[in-house]
Amino acid sequence: MKCRTLVAVALGSVCGFALWASIYSPQVSAQTNESPKPVYNPYPKGILPPDLNSEIARVLREVDLVESRAITRWHNLKPPILTGQPPVLKNTGTEATETLGELMMFDKHISPDKNQACASCHMPYAGFSGPIPSVNLTMIAYPGTVHFRAGKRTAQRHTYSPFFPVLQYNQEDNLFFGGNFWDSRSTGYLLRSPDAQQAQGPPVDTQEMGFPDTACVAFRLAHAVYRPLFEEIWGKGSLDINFPSETEQICATPGGAAVFKGNTTPVPLSPSDRTLANTAYDHWGQSIASYQQSVQVSAFSSKFDAFLVGKYTMTADELAGFKLFNGKGNCNSCHVDGRGTNLTQGQIDTSNTAQVNPLFTCFGSANEGVPLNPRDAFYYQDKPDPYGFTPNPYGFGYVDLGLGGFLRSGFGSAPNPNASWRKLAPTVDGQMQVATARNAALAPTQCSTTEAPGPYFQKEFFHNGYMKSLKQLVHFYNTRDKYAYPVLSGHCPAGTTEKVDCWPVPEVPNNVDMTTGNLGLTDEEENQIVKFLETLSDGFTRPYRNRDTFTGACMKGGSAATQGNEFLIPTPPLPPCASAICGVAPVPNPPIRPPLSE
Amino acid sequence: MNRVILLLAISVLSGSLLAQESPRTKKAPHVRIIQGPKIELARQNLTIIRWTTNNPGGDPVHYGIVHYGTSPGKLLETAQSPIRLDPDHASAVFRVRLDNLKTRTTYYYRVDSIEASGERDGLTSGLSHFSTP
Numbered sequence: 059m060k061c062r063t064l065v066a067v068a069l070g071s072v073c074g075f076a077l078w079a080s081i082y083s084p085q086v087s088a089q090t091n092e093s094p095k096p097v098y099n100p101y102p103k104g105i106l107p108p109d110l111n112s113e114i115a116r117v118l119r120e121v122d123l124v125e126s127r128a129i130t131r132w133h134n135l136k137p138p139i140l141t142g143q144p145p146v147l148k149n150t151g152t153e154a155t156e157t158l159g160e161l162m163m164f165d166k167h168i169s170p171d172k173n174q175a176c177a178s179c180h181m182p183y184a185g186f187s188g189p190i191p192s193v194n195l196t197m198i199a200y201p202g203t204v205h206f207r208a209g210k211r212t213a214q215r216h217t218y219s220p221f222f223p224v225l226q227y228n229q230e231d232n233l234f235f236g237g238n239f240w241d242s243r244s245t246g247y248l249l250r251s252p253d254a255q256q257a258q259g260p261p262v263d264t265q266e267m268g269f270p271d272t273a274c275v276a277f278r279l280a281h282a283v284y285r286p287l288f289e290e291i292w293g294k295g296s297l298d299i300n301f302p303s304e305t306e307q308i309c310a311t312p313g314g315a316a317v318f319k320g321n322t323t324p325v326p327l328s329p330s331d332r333t334l335a336n337t338a339y340d341h342w343g344q345s346i347a348s349y350q351q352s353v354q355v356s357a358f359s360s361k362f363d364a365f366l367v368g369k370y371t372m373t374a375d376e377l378a379g380f381k382l383f384n385g386k387g388n389c390n391s392c393h394v395d396g397r398g399t400n401l402t403q404g405q406i407d408t409s410n411t412a413q414v415n416p417l418f419t420c421f422g423s424a425n426e427g428v429p430l431n432p433r434d435a436f437y438y439q440d441k442p443d444p445y446g447f448t449p450n451p452y453g454f455g456y457v458d459l460g461l462g463g464f465l466r467s468g469f470g471s472a473p474n475p476n477a478s479w480r481k482l483a484p485t486v487d488g489q490m491q492v493a494t495a496r497n498a499a500l501a502p503t504q505c506s507t508t509e510a511p512g513p514y515f516q517k518e519f520f521h522n523g524y525m526k527s528l529k530q531l532v533h534f535y536n537t538r539d540k541y542a543y544p545v546l547s548g549h550c551p552a553g554t555t556e557k558v559d560c561w562p563v564p565e566v567p568n569n570v571d572m573t574t575g576n577l578g579l580t581d582e583e584e585n586q587i588v589k590f591l592e593t594l595s596d597g598f599t600r601p602y603r604n605r606d607t608f609t610g611a612c613m614k615g616g617s618a619a620t621q622g623n624e625f626l627i628p629t630p631p632l633p634p635c636a637s638a639i640c641g642v643a644p645v646p647n648p649p650i651r652p653p654l655s656e
Numbered sequence: 657m658n659r660v661i662l663l664l665a666i667s668v669l670s671g672s673l674l675a676q677e678s679p680r681t682k683k684a685p686h687v688r689i690i691q692g693p694k695i696e697l698a699r700q701n702l703t704i705i706r707w708t709t710n711n712p713g714g715d716p717v718h719y720g721i722v723h724y725g726t727s728p729g730k731l732l733e734t735a736q737s738p739i740r741l742d743p744d745h746a747s748a749v750f751r752v753r754l755d756n757l758k759t760r761t762t763y764y765y766r767v768d769s770i771e772a773s774g775e776r777d778g779l780t781s782g783l784s785h786f787s788t789p
Contacts, residue, residue, distance in 0.1 A: 231680070232715050232772035391742040420716075424740070539751075544701035563701070572720065572737040572751035576696060576704075 095171065096444035098206055104627070105438060106206060107192035113610065114178075114201065117189050118166060120607045121175050124182070125164040127604070132157050132287055147291065152348075155291055159349025161284045162342060168278055169203040169267040170312045176260055176267070176346070179213035182604040184517060185497035185595070186355065188213040191516035191613060195625050197435035198523030203268040204312045207449055210265075210436035210458065210470055211240050212523045217596070218494045220253040220351035222421055227479055234461065234482075235421045240490045240521040242423060243464040243472040253350055254343035259472075261342075262322075264314040265439075265449050273325040274309035276338035277301050292341045299331045299338070316446030354603045358415045360496065361593035366415075372593065379590025382583050387535070389587070391573055393418040393495045418495035418594065423461045424571045425488030427538060427564035429547050431522040432629040455636035457650055458521065459566060462487030466642045484647045488566030490521045499528060499588075500595040502608035509588065510621045513612035522565070526622030528591055530557050532584045533619065537561065539575035548628030556626055558619055568646055588618075681713035681743040687777040690747060693767045695786045703754040703788065707767055709779065711748050715771035716741055720750030724765035726758075728783055731766060738772075762787045 099106070107113070138147035138154050147154060162168070166175040179200040181189035188194050193201075199209040216238075225237035225245035238244035238256035246252035260266040261275050269275060279288060280297040289296055308324050311317065318324050327335060349355060364370035372380065384390040395416045437456065439449035450456055456470070464471040465483040474480060498519070501508050505515035509527050519525035524547070525534060534557070541559045543550060550560035564570055579587070596602045634640075635651040692707030705722050712718060717738050723731040737752045750769055757763065764785045769777045 230715075231717075233717055388742060391740045420740075539697055539702075539704055539753075542697065542699065542702050544699070567753075567755060569738060570753060571740065572704075572753065573739045573749075575751065 095205065098204060098439075098443035100441045100443075101197075101206070101435065101438045105197055105433065105435060107190075107196045109192050110190075110201065110206070113190045113192060114205075116610055117178055117181065118173065120181065120189070120609060121164050121166055121177050123607055124177065124604050125161065125166075125175075128157060128160045128164060129283065132161065132284060137290065151291075154287065155345060155348045156352040156354065157349075158284065158287050158291055159345040159347070159352075160354070161282075161287070162279075163346055163349060165278075165282065165284075167282065168261055168269075168275060170269060170274075170310045171203045174203040174267050176257070179260075179266070180216060181607070182355075182602065183500070183502035183606070183608040184515070185215045185500035186217050186350075187215040188518065189608070189610075191610065194516050194518035194523060195526065195622050196433055198431060198433055198518055199435045200266075201435075202263070202266040204265075204443065204445070206435075207265040207268070207312075207439065207443060207447075208435035209263070210434065210450070210456075211521045212518050214240055214491075214521075215493060215497055216253070216256070216350055216355075217497045217500075218356045218417055218419075219256065220251065220347050220356065221417055222252050222419075224250055224252060227476075227482070233422055234479075234486065237491070241460045241464040241471055242491055243474075245475060247475045249340060249343060251344065251347050254340070254347040257343040257346035257350075258339060262313055264312065264447060268312040268314075269309060270311055270313040270315065270318055271308065271323050271325045272339045273299075273301075273323070273327060273332070273335040274305075275342055276335040277305050277309055277325070279338060279342065288341070288345075291345070292338075296334070296341070297338060299334045300328065301331075302326055312445055312447070314445065314447035314449075357596040357600075357602060359596045359599040359602065361595075361598045363415065364599050365593065370598070373589070375586045375589040376593050377590075378583070379586035379588070380593075382579065382587050383590050386583070387532075387577055387579060387587055388573060389495070389535075392420050392422065392424060392492045394420050419492050422492050423486060423489035424492055425460070425486075425490070425564070425566055425569045426520070426535075427488075427567075427570040427575070428520045428522060428524050428534075429562035430565040430629060430632075431524040432547055432627055433625065434522055452636035452638065453633070454630060455633045455639070457566065457635045457639055459483075459487045459639065459646065459650075460521070461489040461491075462646065463639070466644075468642055469636075469638050481644055484644050485569065487568045487646045487650070488564070489569060495591060496594045497596055498594065499592040500597070500602070500605075502612075503606050504608065505612035507592070509618040510613070510616040511618075512614045514614070515608070516613055516622070525557075527618040528588045529584065529618035530621065532579075532587045532591075533557070534561065535574040536577045536579045536584055537575075539572075546629035546632070548626050555620065555623070557623060562629075566650060568648065568650065680716060681711050681741060683714040684710055684712050686710075687712045687769070687779050689767075689779065689781060693765075693781065693784055696751065698786065698789060700759055700789060701756055703757055703763075703786070704751055705754065705765065705767065705786075706749065706751045707781075708747050708749050709769070709777070711741060711743075711745055712769065712771075712777045713741070713743075714775075714777075715773055716743075717772040718748065718750070718777070719770050719772070720752040721768040721770060722752045722754060722765050723768065724754065724763050726761060726763060728764040728785070731764060736770075757788050759788055 138151040163176045180186040201208050223236035238252035244252045244256040262269050361370050437454050440453035442448045462483040467474045501515035507514045508517045519531050525531045541561050543560050547562045550556040554560035634653040690708045696706040697704040719736045721736045725731040735754045767781045
């Protein structure tokens, strides 16, 4: 009886949980304002940070604060006037749409347990990346609505993500461009906006916001306080959907639950109501993309932007870093800065800026040869949770093939809408999106930097969070091959220091980009590039909205070179790559982690 | 005003305003090795061969290719690694990873390079050799 009370909707898995819980003693318990929820904790001791509950609660308070600010701004906004043909929301239509997107992004009700907003993993003070320092140091993927299912990659910064084009294979360049997400799986093929499609992912990602059905988003929007604004923008009646009485119960049950038997549209709707719900879901994505492209998020307000128009004079180190960025460091071969390149010392750059506001990305993808991070929470979720869902049945047999995985419609990615791309998968295995360098260094007001000794805000870099500082990131590009060792993370030889003079082998050895890896930069030159990267943080020419909302603690002490090294753990012996991943045609060439018999 | 329009038209036609295209360099008529090839790194699990050419231009991504083997007349193995050209660099550094070679073995090799499309840059290199530790 007690079991049924605990998990009213996951009937089949209730008593199994009691047995399961006796086997897996959780180190961290779920804490919510409502009735206790079953906790999923398949993790060995030390994978989940001890302050996880209090940090989740802290971020939720911050999310609520930003939401309340957005509500105030909405209430103070003069309503737009619908006029013209085609109709336009005249005067305040832009701000109204962006405000709607902000209200949505900070709405924790868009999750089964009403405990997770998009912003739970993407806060302004972190450049819209992960807001919990201890998570960035340990499990790297963020816990979702079900505590503690977690994703597989770091929470990607989404400032400037709306500027990425629809994913295209350019047949002249023979390269992929565009898309959103680390593996570019949000192609934008339908909405023509990868960012809008990206915003449609997390609400129904089983390990993130976790709805079982996209219609649940429309259902919660229909009950949102900002519904009048939604209807003002997207039309009266746009949320007039006849939801059956059991909708709340269905939407309070996380996706992947065994009770759904694989059904991804468990909310029973008539065809016309399903169409309305789908349209509302498109508007959800488009509204959030509008917010993310607004000057509040993609602000172009950095020192570098001021420098471009002659309103900021770089320091000697920043300027030296800039010259290294597009010179000896060769960073701008991917993080395009809109300027020419000077390889020769003393050469004067006479080239023009190709764009007024360079985005510091080529919109492409690359495999930089980042080592496997054994702290990634995804590897440990190989057992069923209380709802009967197993996030990663392959454990350490999972290999993150990035763009290659997506082209195969592979496990952990999304269906590929363009069959002609599939044959290209082996040429892009291991490739991840080239993120904009903008806001990589953005940190809360009071912490001011991402680099030890600080006071600093602990971030994580690359798709698997292996790097813990920008210094490490630059040092990796500089010395990856110089200090290459045939070891996995946590196993560097005695006398060496991981990330300083020992780099473990790449997680995916195929297609490793060799543009960098042995740049010959000095220690001082690395630091100068970091200084330049810090000029790319928004908030210099005007305040960056909601950067002031961080209420956690800054960190102090140590060195940026070894920042977070105290949390390194030995990678366990790796099994072969699961056949469900590396056995999907066209298979990786050469094979990745093949079985020993091969 | 006309000049602005002309510049805009040139920009559009040259692709610099098209987000889906990387900046390109005109394809070089002849690609030649300026430096190397040489062994940049030789460890038990990893050998890196490096050489520099004039900027070959064309596709933004090129592949360095090493044909190698234990007999000078039988270079039956191939390794290739991508690099990304910088259109404003006069030269391009190719670096290729050779994984898991046999220890204490002499290998012979020639280098080559291709565009991402698979088209050869037309490089000619002599036969070289190295020994693994």
